[in-house]
Amino acid sequence: MGVLTMAVALFAAAGAVETAQAATAPVRPFGGFAAAGVVPLTHGHSHNDYERRLPLSDALARGFTSVEVDVVLLGGQLRVGHDWVQALAGGHTLRSLYLDPLADWVERNGGTVFGPGGPALTLLVDVKSEARSSWRALEGVLAGYADMLTRFTPDGVEPGAVTVIVSGNRAPDLLAAESERLTALDGRMVDLAGADPAPVDLVPMISERWGALFRWNGTGRMPPAELDRLRALVEAAHAQGRSIRFYETPDRTAAARENVWRAELAAGVDLLNIDDLTAGQAFLLAEPAG
Numbered sequence: 639m640g641v642l643t644m645a646v647a648l649f650a651a652a653g654a655v656e657t658a659q660a661a662t663a664p665v666r667p668f669g670g671f672a673a674a675g676v677v678p679l680t681h682g683h684s685h686n687d688y689e690r691r692l693p694l695s696d697a698l699a700r701g702f703t704s705v706e707v708d709v710v711l712l713g714g715q716l717r718v719g720h721d722w723v724q725a726l727a728g729g730h731t732l733r734s735l736y737l738d739p740l741a742d743w744v745e746r747n748g749g750t751v752f753g754p755g756g757p758a759l760t761l762l763v764d765v766k767s768e769a770r771s772s773w774r775a776l777e778g779v780l781a782g783y784a785d786m787l788t789r790f791t792p793d794g795v796e797p798g799a800v801t802v803i804v805s806g807n808r809a810p811d812l813l814a815a816e817s818e819r820l821t822a823l824d825g826r827m828v829d830l831a832g833a834d835p836a837p838v839d840l841v842p843m844i845s846e847r848w849g850a851l852f853r854w855n856g857t858g859r860m861p862p863a864e865l866d867r868l869r870a871l872v873e874a875a876h877a878q879g880r881s882i883r884f885y886e887t888p889d890r891t892a893a894a895r896e897n898v899w900r901a902e903l904a905a906g907v908d909l910l911n912i913d914d915l916t917a918g919q920a921f922l923l924a925e926p927a928g
Contacts, residue, residue, distance in 0.1 A: 676701045681907075681922055682919070683705070684705040688728075688730070697915060702915065705736075707736055709725075709766065709776075711765075711767040717732075720766060732763065740761075760800075761801070762805050763806075784820060788801040789819070789820060805845060810840070824841075825844045830875060838880060842881065843880060847886045868901065883908060
């Protein structure tokens with residue numbers, strides 16, 4: 639636990655900073671994919687999926703079981719984008735770019751995303767606007783898609799084809815006060831070290847910026863002390879029944895990127911933060927998980 643406490647302290651001192659990214663090409667709507675020929679990649683997370691030319695389609699066709707979309711509450715609508723400028727310019731909403739296509743696909747695919755027996759899809763909604771009003775708007779929108787969504791109730795978790803996790807600007811007190819929800823929270827490292835941790839059904843996943851905890855950039859071997867820290871964090875998350883993910887992992891070169899991915903898998907990290915879907919798919923198909 640000493641290593642875990644030290645890691646949490648390092649995070650608190652670092653301060654996470656996220657860099658806005660602008661979409662560089664027009665997107666095309668989701669048109670389904672050949673689920674029968676797809677190998678689901680349970681460690682694959684499509685970072686900033688909405689910025690791809692084929693949002694949702696590219697990730698699902700390659701088997702990625704987690705996708706991330708930034709949203710901004712504007713005029714009562716959850717618009718897709720890292721900030722209000724991008725959200726207005728893009729012209730897409732969470733409903734039009736993700737929820738409607740997913741609902742149609744799940745209905746046509748027997749109530750699943752990846753076919754019978756396949757895993758659920760995690761939809762990580764990264765809120766960039768004010769937390770409380772955005773969450774209320776999100777729950778309101780999701781109510782229209784409840785049939786395909788994982789539901790969190792006093793009796794437990796009722797799995798659905800799609801599980802929605804709220805990241806970014808969050809309102810933990812609002813979610814905790816709801817007896818029934820269609821969303822859960824993306825936690826932070828500080829959530830692992832408290833004497834009274836949040837319930838797993840409220841915070842099923844932990845995410846943190848790689849550079850807040852590690853200096854290793856993927857060159858050479860991971861320093862033993864940092865490897866011990868990584869393992870301790872993974873063990874702590876798993877001991878509490880939570881999954882764990884690191885974002886902004888090093889990717890200056892393909893070799894460094896894959897070295898980091900390999901170290902994460904060996905340590906038991908649940909989701910790899912992947913920008914290059916082609917490279918990520920090839921790596922995950924070839925590399926055995928730890």
